[in-house]
Amino acid sequence: MGLINVLIADDQTLMREGLKTIIDLEDDMNVTGLAKNGKEVLDQIPCLLPHVILMDIQMPIMNGIECLKVVKRIYPHINVLMLTTFEDDDYIIESLVGGANGFLLKDLNYDQLIYSIRQSVDGQMLIPNSIAVKLAKQLSKYNELTEVDLQIEKLKKEGLHFSERERQIASLLAQGLTNKKIAEKLYITEGTVKNYISEIYSKIGIRDRMQASTYLRELGIND
The missing domain is CATH 1.10.10.10 (Winged helix-like DNA-binding domain superfamily/Winged helix DNA-binding domain)
Structure with missing residues:
Protein backbone atom coordinates (compact mmCIF):
# COMPACT_ATOMS: atom_id res chain seq x y z
CA MET A 1 0.00 0.00 0.00
CA GLY A 2 1.15 3.54 -0.75
CA LEU A 3 -0.17 6.46 1.27
CA ILE A 4 -2.28 5.51 4.29
CA ASN A 5 -5.28 7.83 4.57
CA VAL A 6 -6.42 8.41 8.15
CA LEU A 7 -9.61 10.00 9.46
CA ILE A 8 -9.60 11.17 13.09
CA ALA A 9 -12.84 11.37 15.08
CA ASP A 10 -12.76 12.92 18.56
CA ASP A 11 -14.89 15.62 20.16
CA GLN A 12 -11.83 17.19 21.81
CA THR A 13 -10.07 19.65 19.52
CA LEU A 14 -6.72 19.21 21.28
CA MET A 15 -6.83 15.44 20.77
CA ARG A 16 -7.80 15.72 17.09
CA GLU A 17 -5.15 18.29 16.27
CA GLY A 18 -2.49 16.54 18.33
CA LEU A 19 -3.01 13.22 16.56
CA LYS A 20 -3.07 14.96 13.18
CA THR A 21 0.24 16.69 13.86
CA ILE A 22 1.92 13.41 14.79
CA ILE A 23 0.53 11.37 11.91
CA ASP A 24 1.27 14.00 9.26
CA LEU A 25 4.97 13.77 10.14
CA GLU A 26 5.06 10.32 8.52
CA ASP A 27 5.86 10.18 4.80
CA ASP A 28 3.49 7.26 4.20
CA MET A 29 0.51 8.68 6.12
CA ASN A 30 -1.95 11.48 5.50
CA VAL A 31 -4.77 12.75 7.71
CA THR A 32 -7.53 13.35 5.19
CA GLY A 33 -10.22 14.45 7.63
CA LEU A 34 -11.18 15.45 11.16
CA ALA A 35 -14.57 14.81 12.76
CA LYS A 36 -16.18 15.81 16.07
CA ASN A 37 -18.78 13.03 16.12
CA GLY A 38 -19.91 9.88 14.35
CA LYS A 39 -22.27 11.70 12.01
CA GLU A 40 -19.42 13.79 10.62
CA VAL A 41 -17.43 10.59 10.08
CA LEU A 42 -20.19 9.06 7.97
CA ASP A 43 -20.59 12.29 6.01
CA GLN A 44 -16.87 12.43 5.18
CA ILE A 45 -16.12 8.80 4.31
CA PRO A 46 -17.51 8.83 0.73
CA CYS A 47 -15.26 11.76 -0.21
CA LEU A 48 -12.16 10.96 1.84
CA LEU A 49 -12.05 7.15 1.46
CA PRO A 50 -9.89 6.57 4.57
CA HIS A 51 -7.98 3.35 5.11
CA VAL A 52 -8.01 3.83 8.89
CA ILE A 53 -10.35 5.67 11.25
CA LEU A 54 -9.21 6.62 14.75
CA MET A 55 -12.56 6.70 16.56
CA ASP A 56 -13.23 8.13 20.00
CA ILE A 57 -15.84 6.08 21.87
CA GLN A 58 -17.69 8.84 23.69
CA MET A 59 -18.80 11.61 21.34
CA PRO A 60 -21.98 13.72 21.09
CA ILE A 61 -24.74 13.33 18.44
CA MET A 62 -23.47 9.87 17.41
CA ASN A 63 -20.98 8.05 19.61
CA GLY A 64 -18.08 5.96 18.38
CA ILE A 65 -19.70 2.56 18.81
CA GLU A 66 -22.86 3.54 16.92
CA CYS A 67 -20.72 4.96 14.13
CA LEU A 68 -18.46 1.89 14.14
CA LYS A 69 -21.41 -0.42 13.48
CA VAL A 70 -22.57 1.65 10.52
CA VAL A 71 -19.06 1.94 9.08
CA LYS A 72 -18.47 -1.81 9.30
CA ARG A 73 -21.82 -2.56 7.69
CA ILE A 74 -21.28 -0.24 4.71
CA TYR A 75 -17.47 -0.12 4.50
CA PRO A 76 -16.18 -3.39 6.00
CA HIS A 77 -12.73 -2.85 4.46
CA ILE A 78 -12.04 0.28 6.55
CA ASN A 79 -9.97 -0.36 9.67
CA VAL A 80 -11.46 1.26 12.76
CA LEU A 81 -9.30 1.73 15.85
CA MET A 82 -11.18 2.83 18.96
CA LEU A 83 -9.58 5.60 21.02
CA THR A 84 -10.23 4.77 24.64
CA THR A 85 -9.40 5.55 28.26
CA PHE A 86 -9.36 3.25 31.27
CA GLU A 87 -12.86 4.49 32.10
CA ASP A 88 -14.25 3.10 28.83
CA ASP A 89 -13.80 -0.59 29.68
CA ASP A 90 -17.58 -1.21 29.70
CA TYR A 91 -17.54 -0.58 25.95
CA ILE A 92 -14.74 -3.00 25.05
CA ILE A 93 -16.86 -6.05 24.21
CA GLU A 94 -19.51 -3.95 22.50
CA SER A 95 -16.80 -2.44 20.28
CA LEU A 96 -15.40 -5.86 19.40
CA VAL A 97 -18.86 -7.17 18.54
CA GLY A 98 -19.34 -4.07 16.40
CA GLY A 99 -16.26 -4.97 14.37
CA ALA A 100 -13.49 -2.80 15.84
CA ASN A 101 -10.03 -3.64 14.53
CA GLY A 102 -8.40 -2.69 17.80
CA PHE A 103 -8.01 -0.18 20.59
CA LEU A 104 -5.62 2.69 21.23
CA LEU A 105 -5.20 4.16 24.69
CA LYS A 106 -5.33 7.94 24.55
CA ASP A 107 -2.09 8.24 26.50
CA LEU A 108 -0.05 6.15 24.03
CA ASN A 109 3.23 7.57 22.77
CA TYR A 110 4.23 8.64 19.26
CA ASP A 111 5.89 5.36 18.25
CA GLN A 112 2.98 3.25 19.49
CA LEU A 113 0.48 5.33 17.54
CA ILE A 114 2.33 5.06 14.23
CA TYR A 115 3.12 1.37 14.75
CA SER A 116 -0.52 0.63 15.55
CA ILE A 117 -1.82 2.31 12.41
CA ARG A 118 0.60 0.35 10.23
CA GLN A 119 -0.24 -2.92 11.99
CA SER A 120 -3.94 -2.27 11.49
CA VAL A 121 -3.45 -1.79 7.75
CA ASP A 122 -1.55 -5.10 7.72
CA GLY A 123 -4.60 -6.82 9.21
CA GLN A 124 -3.49 -7.10 12.83
CA MET A 125 -5.95 -6.90 15.74
CA LEU A 126 -4.61 -4.38 18.24
CA ILE A 127 -5.42 -4.87 21.92
CA PRO A 128 -3.09 -3.26 24.51
CA ASN A 129 -2.18 -5.47 27.48
CA SER A 130 -4.16 -3.36 29.96
CA ILE A 131 -7.30 -3.72 27.83
CA ALA A 132 -6.67 -7.43 27.24
CA VAL A 133 -6.71 -7.98 31.02
CA LYS A 134 -10.05 -6.20 31.37
CA LEU A 135 -11.41 -8.08 28.37
CA ALA A 136 -10.43 -11.41 29.93
CA LYS A 137 -12.24 -10.49 33.15
CA GLN A 138 -15.38 -9.49 31.28
CA LEU A 139 -15.33 -12.66 29.18
CA SER A 140 -14.96 -14.67 32.38
CA LYS A 141 -18.16 -13.08 33.69
CA TYR A 142 -19.95 -13.88 30.43
Missing part, protein backbone atom coordinates in the same frame (compact mmCIF):
# COMPACT_ATOMS: atom_id res chain seq x y z
CA ASN A 143 -18.69 -17.45 30.64
CA GLU A 144 -20.12 -17.83 34.14
CA LEU A 145 -23.48 -16.61 32.89
CA THR A 146 -23.29 -19.04 30.00
CA GLU A 147 -22.66 -21.97 32.37
CA VAL A 148 -25.77 -21.05 34.36
CA ASP A 149 -27.80 -20.76 31.16
CA LEU A 150 -26.63 -24.22 30.07
CA GLN A 151 -27.62 -25.68 33.41
CA ILE A 152 -31.08 -24.13 33.18
CA GLU A 153 -31.47 -25.46 29.63
CA LYS A 154 -30.57 -28.98 30.75
CA LEU A 155 -33.11 -28.78 33.57
CA LYS A 156 -35.79 -27.67 31.12
CA LYS A 157 -35.08 -30.66 28.89
CA GLU A 158 -35.64 -32.91 31.90
CA GLY A 159 -38.91 -31.14 32.60
CA LEU A 160 -37.48 -29.60 35.78
CA HIS A 161 -37.60 -26.06 37.05
CA PHE A 162 -35.36 -24.95 39.90
CA SER A 163 -35.47 -21.54 41.53
CA GLU A 164 -32.13 -19.74 41.73
CA ARG A 165 -31.68 -20.83 45.36
CA GLU A 166 -32.64 -24.42 44.54
CA ARG A 167 -30.12 -24.43 41.71
CA GLN A 168 -27.39 -23.15 44.04
CA ILE A 169 -28.13 -25.82 46.64
CA ALA A 170 -28.47 -28.55 43.99
CA SER A 171 -25.04 -27.57 42.67
CA LEU A 172 -23.45 -27.85 46.12
CA LEU A 173 -25.31 -31.08 46.79
CA ALA A 174 -23.92 -32.50 43.54
CA GLN A 175 -20.43 -31.55 44.72
CA GLY A 176 -20.93 -33.69 47.81
CA LEU A 177 -21.18 -30.95 50.43
CA THR A 178 -23.00 -31.69 53.67
CA ASN A 179 -26.02 -29.68 54.77
CA LYS A 180 -23.84 -27.87 57.30
CA LYS A 181 -21.27 -26.88 54.65
CA ILE A 182 -24.00 -25.77 52.26
CA ALA A 183 -25.56 -23.64 55.00
CA GLU A 184 -22.21 -22.02 55.80
CA LYS A 185 -21.46 -21.33 52.15
CA LEU A 186 -24.83 -19.72 51.45
CA TYR A 187 -25.22 -18.06 54.87
CA ILE A 188 -28.51 -19.79 55.65
CA THR A 189 -29.58 -22.24 58.37
CA GLU A 190 -29.27 -26.01 58.11
CA GLY A 191 -33.03 -26.24 58.52
CA THR A 192 -33.51 -24.07 55.44
CA VAL A 193 -31.06 -26.26 53.51
CA LYS A 194 -32.99 -29.39 54.50
CA ASN A 195 -36.24 -27.86 53.30
CA TYR A 196 -34.74 -26.95 49.94
CA ILE A 197 -33.16 -30.39 49.52
CA SER A 198 -36.50 -32.05 50.26
CA GLU A 199 -38.04 -29.92 47.51
CA ILE A 200 -35.21 -30.86 45.13
CA TYR A 201 -35.72 -34.57 45.93
CA SER A 202 -39.41 -34.17 45.19
CA LYS A 203 -38.75 -32.53 41.82
CA ILE A 204 -36.21 -35.09 40.60
CA GLY A 205 -38.08 -38.06 42.06
CA ILE A 206 -35.11 -39.37 44.05
CA ARG A 207 -34.93 -39.66 47.84
CA ASP A 208 -31.41 -41.08 48.24
CA ARG A 209 -28.76 -38.37 48.71
CA MET A 210 -26.01 -40.27 46.87
CA GLN A 211 -28.26 -41.06 43.91
CA ALA A 212 -29.53 -37.48 43.83
CA SER A 213 -25.97 -36.16 43.84
CA THR A 214 -25.00 -38.46 40.96
CA TYR A 215 -28.09 -37.51 38.94
CA LEU A 216 -27.46 -33.78 39.41
CA ARG A 217 -23.83 -34.19 38.33
CA GLU A 218 -25.00 -35.95 35.17
CA LEU A 219 -27.16 -32.90 34.47
CA GLY A 220 -24.09 -30.71 34.87
CA ILE A 221 -25.46 -29.01 37.99
CA ASN A 222 -22.17 -29.11 39.85
CA ASP A 223 -20.22 -26.21 38.28
Whole structure:
Protein backbone atom coordinates (compact mmCIF):
# COMPACT_ATOMS: atom_id res chain seq x y z
CA MET A 1 0.00 0.00 0.00
CA GLY A 2 1.15 3.54 -0.75
CA LEU A 3 -0.17 6.46 1.27
CA ILE A 4 -2.28 5.51 4.29
CA ASN A 5 -5.28 7.83 4.57
CA VAL A 6 -6.42 8.41 8.15
CA LEU A 7 -9.61 10.00 9.46
CA ILE A 8 -9.60 11.17 13.09
CA ALA A 9 -12.84 11.37 15.08
CA ASP A 10 -12.76 12.92 18.56
CA ASP A 11 -14.89 15.62 20.16
CA GLN A 12 -11.83 17.19 21.81
CA THR A 13 -10.07 19.65 19.52
CA LEU A 14 -6.72 19.21 21.28
CA MET A 15 -6.83 15.44 20.77
CA ARG A 16 -7.80 15.72 17.09
CA GLU A 17 -5.15 18.29 16.27
CA GLY A 18 -2.49 16.54 18.33
CA LEU A 19 -3.01 13.22 16.56
CA LYS A 20 -3.07 14.96 13.18
CA THR A 21 0.24 16.69 13.86
CA ILE A 22 1.92 13.41 14.79
CA ILE A 23 0.53 11.37 11.91
CA ASP A 24 1.27 14.00 9.26
CA LEU A 25 4.97 13.77 10.14
CA GLU A 26 5.06 10.32 8.52
CA ASP A 27 5.86 10.18 4.80
CA ASP A 28 3.49 7.26 4.20
CA MET A 29 0.51 8.68 6.12
CA ASN A 30 -1.95 11.48 5.50
CA VAL A 31 -4.77 12.75 7.71
CA THR A 32 -7.53 13.35 5.19
CA GLY A 33 -10.22 14.45 7.63
CA LEU A 34 -11.18 15.45 11.16
CA ALA A 35 -14.57 14.81 12.76
CA LYS A 36 -16.18 15.81 16.07
CA ASN A 37 -18.78 13.03 16.12
CA GLY A 38 -19.91 9.88 14.35
CA LYS A 39 -22.27 11.70 12.01
CA GLU A 40 -19.42 13.79 10.62
CA VAL A 41 -17.43 10.59 10.08
CA LEU A 42 -20.19 9.06 7.97
CA ASP A 43 -20.59 12.29 6.01
CA GLN A 44 -16.87 12.43 5.18
CA ILE A 45 -16.12 8.80 4.31
CA PRO A 46 -17.51 8.83 0.73
CA CYS A 47 -15.26 11.76 -0.21
CA LEU A 48 -12.16 10.96 1.84
CA LEU A 49 -12.05 7.15 1.46
CA PRO A 50 -9.89 6.57 4.57
CA HIS A 51 -7.98 3.35 5.11
CA VAL A 52 -8.01 3.83 8.89
CA ILE A 53 -10.35 5.67 11.25
CA LEU A 54 -9.21 6.62 14.75
CA MET A 55 -12.56 6.70 16.56
CA ASP A 56 -13.23 8.13 20.00
CA ILE A 57 -15.84 6.08 21.87
CA GLN A 58 -17.69 8.84 23.69
CA MET A 59 -18.80 11.61 21.34
CA PRO A 60 -21.98 13.72 21.09
CA ILE A 61 -24.74 13.33 18.44
CA MET A 62 -23.47 9.87 17.41
CA ASN A 63 -20.98 8.05 19.61
CA GLY A 64 -18.08 5.96 18.38
CA ILE A 65 -19.70 2.56 18.81
CA GLU A 66 -22.86 3.54 16.92
CA CYS A 67 -20.72 4.96 14.13
CA LEU A 68 -18.46 1.89 14.14
CA LYS A 69 -21.41 -0.42 13.48
CA VAL A 70 -22.57 1.65 10.52
CA VAL A 71 -19.06 1.94 9.08
CA LYS A 72 -18.47 -1.81 9.30
CA ARG A 73 -21.82 -2.56 7.69
CA ILE A 74 -21.28 -0.24 4.71
CA TYR A 75 -17.47 -0.12 4.50
CA PRO A 76 -16.18 -3.39 6.00
CA HIS A 77 -12.73 -2.85 4.46
CA ILE A 78 -12.04 0.28 6.55
CA ASN A 79 -9.97 -0.36 9.67
CA VAL A 80 -11.46 1.26 12.76
CA LEU A 81 -9.30 1.73 15.85
CA MET A 82 -11.18 2.83 18.96
CA LEU A 83 -9.58 5.60 21.02
CA THR A 84 -10.23 4.77 24.64
CA THR A 85 -9.40 5.55 28.26
CA PHE A 86 -9.36 3.25 31.27
CA GLU A 87 -12.86 4.49 32.10
CA ASP A 88 -14.25 3.10 28.83
CA ASP A 89 -13.80 -0.59 29.68
CA ASP A 90 -17.58 -1.21 29.70
CA TYR A 91 -17.54 -0.58 25.95
CA ILE A 92 -14.74 -3.00 25.05
CA ILE A 93 -16.86 -6.05 24.21
CA GLU A 94 -19.51 -3.95 22.50
CA SER A 95 -16.80 -2.44 20.28
CA LEU A 96 -15.40 -5.86 19.40
CA VAL A 97 -18.86 -7.17 18.54
CA GLY A 98 -19.34 -4.07 16.40
CA GLY A 99 -16.26 -4.97 14.37
CA ALA A 100 -13.49 -2.80 15.84
CA ASN A 101 -10.03 -3.64 14.53
CA GLY A 102 -8.40 -2.69 17.80
CA PHE A 103 -8.01 -0.18 20.59
CA LEU A 104 -5.62 2.69 21.23
CA LEU A 105 -5.20 4.16 24.69
CA LYS A 106 -5.33 7.94 24.55
CA ASP A 107 -2.09 8.24 26.50
CA LEU A 108 -0.05 6.15 24.03
CA ASN A 109 3.23 7.57 22.77
CA TYR A 110 4.23 8.64 19.26
CA ASP A 111 5.89 5.36 18.25
CA GLN A 112 2.98 3.25 19.49
CA LEU A 113 0.48 5.33 17.54
CA ILE A 114 2.33 5.06 14.23
CA TYR A 115 3.12 1.37 14.75
CA SER A 116 -0.52 0.63 15.55
CA ILE A 117 -1.82 2.31 12.41
CA ARG A 118 0.60 0.35 10.23
CA GLN A 119 -0.24 -2.92 11.99
CA SER A 120 -3.94 -2.27 11.49
CA VAL A 121 -3.45 -1.79 7.75
CA ASP A 122 -1.55 -5.10 7.72
CA GLY A 123 -4.60 -6.82 9.21
CA GLN A 124 -3.49 -7.10 12.83
CA MET A 125 -5.95 -6.90 15.74
CA LEU A 126 -4.61 -4.38 18.24
CA ILE A 127 -5.42 -4.87 21.92
CA PRO A 128 -3.09 -3.26 24.51
CA ASN A 129 -2.18 -5.47 27.48
CA SER A 130 -4.16 -3.36 29.96
CA ILE A 131 -7.30 -3.72 27.83
CA ALA A 132 -6.67 -7.43 27.24
CA VAL A 133 -6.71 -7.98 31.02
CA LYS A 134 -10.05 -6.20 31.37
CA LEU A 135 -11.41 -8.08 28.37
CA ALA A 136 -10.43 -11.41 29.93
CA LYS A 137 -12.24 -10.49 33.15
CA GLN A 138 -15.38 -9.49 31.28
CA LEU A 139 -15.33 -12.66 29.18
CA SER A 140 -14.96 -14.67 32.38
CA LYS A 141 -18.16 -13.08 33.69
CA TYR A 142 -19.95 -13.88 30.43
CA ASN A 143 -18.69 -17.45 30.64
CA GLU A 144 -20.12 -17.83 34.14
CA LEU A 145 -23.48 -16.61 32.89
CA THR A 146 -23.29 -19.04 30.00
CA GLU A 147 -22.66 -21.97 32.37
CA VAL A 148 -25.77 -21.05 34.36
CA ASP A 149 -27.80 -20.76 31.16
CA LEU A 150 -26.63 -24.22 30.07
CA GLN A 151 -27.62 -25.68 33.41
CA ILE A 152 -31.08 -24.13 33.18
CA GLU A 153 -31.47 -25.46 29.63
CA LYS A 154 -30.57 -28.98 30.75
CA LEU A 155 -33.11 -28.78 33.57
CA LYS A 156 -35.79 -27.67 31.12
CA LYS A 157 -35.08 -30.66 28.89
CA GLU A 158 -35.64 -32.91 31.90
CA GLY A 159 -38.91 -31.14 32.60
CA LEU A 160 -37.48 -29.60 35.78
CA HIS A 161 -37.60 -26.06 37.05
CA PHE A 162 -35.36 -24.95 39.90
CA SER A 163 -35.47 -21.54 41.53
CA GLU A 164 -32.13 -19.74 41.73
CA ARG A 165 -31.68 -20.83 45.36
CA GLU A 166 -32.64 -24.42 44.54
CA ARG A 167 -30.12 -24.43 41.71
CA GLN A 168 -27.39 -23.15 44.04
CA ILE A 169 -28.13 -25.82 46.64
CA ALA A 170 -28.47 -28.55 43.99
CA SER A 171 -25.04 -27.57 42.67
CA LEU A 172 -23.45 -27.85 46.12
CA LEU A 173 -25.31 -31.08 46.79
CA ALA A 174 -23.92 -32.50 43.54
CA GLN A 175 -20.43 -31.55 44.72
CA GLY A 176 -20.93 -33.69 47.81
CA LEU A 177 -21.18 -30.95 50.43
CA THR A 178 -23.00 -31.69 53.67
CA ASN A 179 -26.02 -29.68 54.77
CA LYS A 180 -23.84 -27.87 57.30
CA LYS A 181 -21.27 -26.88 54.65
CA ILE A 182 -24.00 -25.77 52.26
CA ALA A 183 -25.56 -23.64 55.00
CA GLU A 184 -22.21 -22.02 55.80
CA LYS A 185 -21.46 -21.33 52.15
CA LEU A 186 -24.83 -19.72 51.45
CA TYR A 187 -25.22 -18.06 54.87
CA ILE A 188 -28.51 -19.79 55.65
CA THR A 189 -29.58 -22.24 58.37
CA GLU A 190 -29.27 -26.01 58.11
CA GLY A 191 -33.03 -26.24 58.52
CA THR A 192 -33.51 -24.07 55.44
CA VAL A 193 -31.06 -26.26 53.51
CA LYS A 194 -32.99 -29.39 54.50
CA ASN A 195 -36.24 -27.86 53.30
CA TYR A 196 -34.74 -26.95 49.94
CA ILE A 197 -33.16 -30.39 49.52
CA SER A 198 -36.50 -32.05 50.26
CA GLU A 199 -38.04 -29.92 47.51
CA ILE A 200 -35.21 -30.86 45.13
CA TYR A 201 -35.72 -34.57 45.93
CA SER A 202 -39.41 -34.17 45.19
CA LYS A 203 -38.75 -32.53 41.82
CA ILE A 204 -36.21 -35.09 40.60
CA GLY A 205 -38.08 -38.06 42.06
CA ILE A 206 -35.11 -39.37 44.05
CA ARG A 207 -34.93 -39.66 47.84
CA ASP A 208 -31.41 -41.08 48.24
CA ARG A 209 -28.76 -38.37 48.71
CA MET A 210 -26.01 -40.27 46.87
CA GLN A 211 -28.26 -41.06 43.91
CA ALA A 212 -29.53 -37.48 43.83
CA SER A 213 -25.97 -36.16 43.84
CA THR A 214 -25.00 -38.46 40.96
CA TYR A 215 -28.09 -37.51 38.94
CA LEU A 216 -27.46 -33.78 39.41
CA ARG A 217 -23.83 -34.19 38.33
CA GLU A 218 -25.00 -35.95 35.17
CA LEU A 219 -27.16 -32.90 34.47
CA GLY A 220 -24.09 -30.71 34.87
CA ILE A 221 -25.46 -29.01 37.99
CA ASN A 222 -22.17 -29.11 39.85
CA ASP A 223 -20.22 -26.21 38.28
